[in-house]
Each structure stands twice: as C-alpha cells, then as structure tokens.
Amino acid sequence: METIAVVGAGFSGAVIARQLAEHGYRVKVVDARPHLAGNCHTERDDKTGVMVHRYGPHIFHTDNEKVWDYLNQFTEFMPFTNRVKTTSGGKVFSLPVNLLTINQFFGKTFSPTEAREFIETQADLSIENPQTFEEQALRFVGKDLYEAFFKGYTEKQWGCSPTQLPASILKRLPVRFNYDDNYFFHKYQGMPKEGYTAIVEKILDHPAISVSLNTQFKRSDTGNYDHVFYSGPVDAYFDHQYGRLGYRTLDFEEIRADGDYQGCAVMNYGDATVPYTRITEHRYFSPWEEHTKTICFAEYSRECGPDDIPYYPIRLTEEQAMLSQYVELAREEPGVSFVGRLGTYRYLDMDVTIAEAMEAADRFLSLQRDEAKIPAFFVEPI
Template sequence: MKKYLIIGSGFSGSVLAQQLCENNIVHVVEERSHIGGNCYTEKDAETGITLHQYGPHIFNTDNVEVWNYIQQFCEMVPFINRVKSIYQNQVYSLPINLHTINQFFKKDFSPKEAKSFIESLSDTSIDVPQNFEEQALKFVGKDLYKAFFYGYTKKQWGCEPSELPASILKRLPVRFNYNDNYYAMPLQGIPRNGYTEIFEKMLNHPNITVTLNKKLTAEEIDFSEYDHVFYSGPIDAYFDYKYGRLGYRTVFFEKFTDEGDFQGNAVINYADQETPHTRIHEHKHFTPWEEHDKTVYFKEFSKETDEKDIPYYPKRLQGDMEMLEKYFEEKDKLSNITFIGRLATYRYMDMHHVIAEALETAKQFQ
C-alpha cells in the first residue's frame, strides 16, 4: 500500500484521490475552506437556490468515458446554455447564429445567403490569423467583431484583443442556422444537487484524508513521507515565482437578491466597453427543474490577478510562454511529483479535459 499526497481538491485532485484510494493511502490538502475548487456550489441560505460560487459551470463533453464516470457521483440533468449578449441596448443570441446575423443587419437571410454575406465581410487580407483580433476579422468581419467581441474581450482579458492568441476565439463558432446552444458538445448537463455533492462522494473513502485551510509550499512538503506527490496549484507559485508571475485573469462578483425573475436567462453578456461588468448570471435558471419565488444573480467583473486573488484564466501572452518554459525546465528536474490541471500546466482546460487528464494520470499509479 502506497501513500500519496494530493495538493488541491478540485476535479484534478478529487478524481486522482478517488481513483487511487482503493489500495493506497491518500492525503488531500486544500488551501480553501471547502473542497471542489472553482466548481464549488452551495445552497443560498436565504433563497435555497444552488449558487455557482465561482461562476457558471455547465458540464459539456464529447468524451463518453468522462460522461459515464462523472455520473457515478451525481444525477446529471440535461441543460442547454442559451447565452444572450447586450450590445447598444439590444439583446442578441450567442454564439453568432442566423438569428443574430439577421437581427444585427436587419435582414431575413437564408442560411446560404447569410454564409455568403458573412464571407463578403471577411478580411481577405488575413491568410493565417496571428492573434484574436485577426481571427475575428477573418471569421465575421469588422462590424460583428466590434459588437460582440472587442469590448467584451478587452474587459475580460484586460488588454487589446490583438495581444491575445488566435486560439481563444476558436471556442466561439459562427452558425448559419438558428441553433443558439452555446456549446457544440453532444453531452451537456448540470448535476441535480450541485457540484459539491460530486466531490463529497469522490472523497468519501476511509483511505482518504482531507485537510482544509492549509496552504503547502514546496519547502513544507515532506517527500520522504509519500511515495508520490500530485500538485494542482499554480506552477509559478510552486517555484516561489523565481522567474516572475505568470499572467492570469481573475473574476469577482457582486451578489444581488431580488423577487421573481431578474433577467429571464442563466447568462447574459454585456458587450459594451462602457458597462464595467462582463456578464450577469442568474442562478435559479441553472436549475429549471426547481421553483423559487426569489432570485439570486451575480454581476461578474474581470481583473488582473494579484497575490490575494484566485487565478482563473491563463493569459498565455508571449512573455508568459517564455517564462513558462523556464518553469517547465525546473519541473522536469524534479522526481516524485506530478503537475496536473489548469493551474499547474498553465493551460485553459474545461472540466471534462481536467477529468480525462486525471483519469489517465491515475492509471500510471494504480
């Protein structure tokens, strides 16, 4: 029987713990006061509404293995995320689809007509897009880019879209039909009782010990006590920022409680630069199978991550990637430790990517 230390209790750490605990001793250390990382949910004391405390999480995947795995720990209720965007006092559907195009340009295009029209707006001088802005201009042209991407992106990332990699925009399709499902994945849902139940069940095993409210630095880890260590925190923090801090954006929220229904939808983006928040999420709409007289909604704001903030989104600008190479070189010198998850590998990863990576990693140590 081996002994493993896992730092972090989000999906990376919790899946690893669940997979490794049967014939091993597992100690999970979490710096926050709760398990589940940014996927943590809890019932609002006043309204009884399940709150996504760190922002909306809609599980979506094309990985059947991951879909089947997660349902061992919850009932996944089908859920379609139909995001809206407000630009200059008009409400539009996202991703950009045939309804968005016709509404924005005051047309009644058929799919073929819309496709030809959007192609005519494309910046044909851009062969291979080198950044976010070029990717958008090549895909949808100047007007749609300015309306739905420029202001929102600048607020979200805190820099000009031309400074961001083109890969960020590849997650946002353009559709020439009336499909307003935000995600293209075939399997989509939200756990009936919230995400926290999943983590509680994953970590509920006599061979798993969980320690909350404890932040372990590299110097504090006693490697002699464990057969292997798994680290899911920020890679630059592990090395005490010896080459500098990697760029992350973080988000923070203003919470409001109201009667009835505030906005009639789970998520509405605010595309105008002049509006300080990036979006509003109204949490009762994530559980349409429930009925609530009151409502809770969060205004979401984006900012640069400082020492006291929780990092959310890796920026991956050129300077970040050069710094990351140095941290990877340090990591590769180490033995007996595996860096796993979004923060430790400095990649944007959805929940299903994180789970798949953890399942694959666990196979090497079972």
C-alpha cells in the first residue's frame, strides 16, 4: 500500500486525504499547528459558550452543488445570511452598497431606476478600462461612495494605496439597485451547526488516515513518502530561497460584554482614522443559539512577518516575479504537488478550496492508474 503525505490539516489537505484513503492509500496528515481546520478553526469560548471563529469569520457560500453535497455528508448547515453594516462619517450604512445605502447616504428616496441613473452621474465615465482598485471604484460608484466605504477600509486592509491594487479586488464587491442586503449572492449559504473544525474532524475520521499535529514538515521528509500534497506556503517549502512572498496578517483585539455589543455580526469601519477594519460579534454567526454574554474581535491588518500567520496573498508586481521563481522550483521538485491557498499563493474562498482539492485528488487517482506523471500544480498559480 502506497503512503501519501498531506501537509496541512485545513480543507485542502483534509479533502485530498479522505478521497485518497477511500481509494486504498494510506495517508499521513501533518500540521504545524495544535489544531485542525487551519484558518477555518472554530472552538467554544469557555467564558461565553459562543462558537468562535478563531482566525476571523468564515461564512460558507457557494453555487457549486457538488461541494455543497460533499460537505453536507459531514455537517448540518444552519441558515445564515451575512448582512454587513459599516460605520462611516459617524453614521451606519448597509453593505454591500444597495438601494438603502444610496438613499441613506445621499438623503434621497430613489427608485431602482432613479438610483441607477443617479449613480451614472456620479461615476467617472472617462475611465473606460479600469486597471486599479481606485479606477474601478470611481468608474462604477463615483468619488463620494468610494471615499466613504472603500478607500479608507482598503488602505487599512492592504497597507497601500488603492491605486496600487488591481481592479479585480473590487469586482468581488457588488452594487445593487434594490434593497437586497445579503452580502453574498450564491445559491447555497449557511453555517455548520457545530463549527468548521468538527467538519474537518469527520472528514479525517478514516482508518487509513493518521494525523500528527504540532508537527513541522521539512523538505527532507519528502523522500519518506510515495507522494506529497503540500498545502503550506510554497516559499517556505523551499526555505525562502528567493525571499518571502508577501502576505497580510491580522491581529485581533478581544472585546467581551454582557448581552449584545453591536447588534450585528460584522461592522466595518470605512474611516481611515479608525485603526481597525471591522469588529465581528461571533454570537451572531450562530443565531440558533442563545447566550447571555458576548465576545467580539476588532481586526487590525498589517504586513505578515516571519512568525505571523499568513492570511491574504498580496500578489503585486514584486510578489508575482518572486512567485514565478518558486513555481519553476516546484516544477522541478519530484514527488510533490502544491495545493490550496498557500501552496498556490492565491486568494481562495472555502468552496473553491474544496472544489480544487476534490479535483486534485481525482486527477491524481486518474494519473496514477495511467502511470502518468503527477504535476506540481493542478491549478496554475500564475
């Protein structure tokens, strides 16, 4: 029986490990942290009983029915709609920008058609092909909404001017000309009743899978296995030979209170003068539960250092050039496939992470049957 190493016990590693185990492989899962589920890790707060998303909130949403059905084997999803609020200029507004936001902000009572026509007058139509985040915002919502809701928040989140960020980042944020304040627009949305860590535990609950936490995997360990799926940082695997790829990390300031602290799950802070990007109140992520006390976290974004947990890949020009060097090294590394957010240095939502892991496992099994070469990447990182 061949032995496979899976480095990382997040969704990428867990899904791949399970599929290979079900097809007769013996799988060793290792993770440097003391817990499962990576940045999706959830745990009960011992003082409030609230299910806490330890590395920031994760709200599941997808249009991928295959992924939805897969996860529902391992958990019961409870209804949850992410309704984000934002504080800007001393007032509270609804996000994403919708008809209520527009009417509140401009003191109007527009109909959908009137609002659309009005925003067209605000937009900078001279920008025909937006290249940067700022150009994208100015082209589609205009200067006032951009500066109120996006500019300061983005500067805090990414640590640079929106003129340095690609337009594609803002394309994730819709503008709606109705009163729909559901932050996401996917068919399937919800929260796992017992949290995300419980899902990963069940996925890894297979007799052919063994798990070692608090375990560092080194490049020299690769030869001990028939193949390695590596979901850690691609630059770390090569001991940062060409330098460190850029990430943003988060610091969390804990806030505890009796009752209800802010009245919603997520409150963004768009003003640049407020040092944190948002406050999340985690009791709201489990609305089917009742708690007399609450726990919240103010999030501060900053550059990721060597000892920090990487969250968001920066992927600006300097990082893209360095990534190309690591990709070439990876292609020459025998017996290793790089997967997931860190292994491919890409921002991935949970559903995409799971879909790619399922596809990677399927392709591996198919290539093994054909005695064909296993690629370094199942999804191209560049």
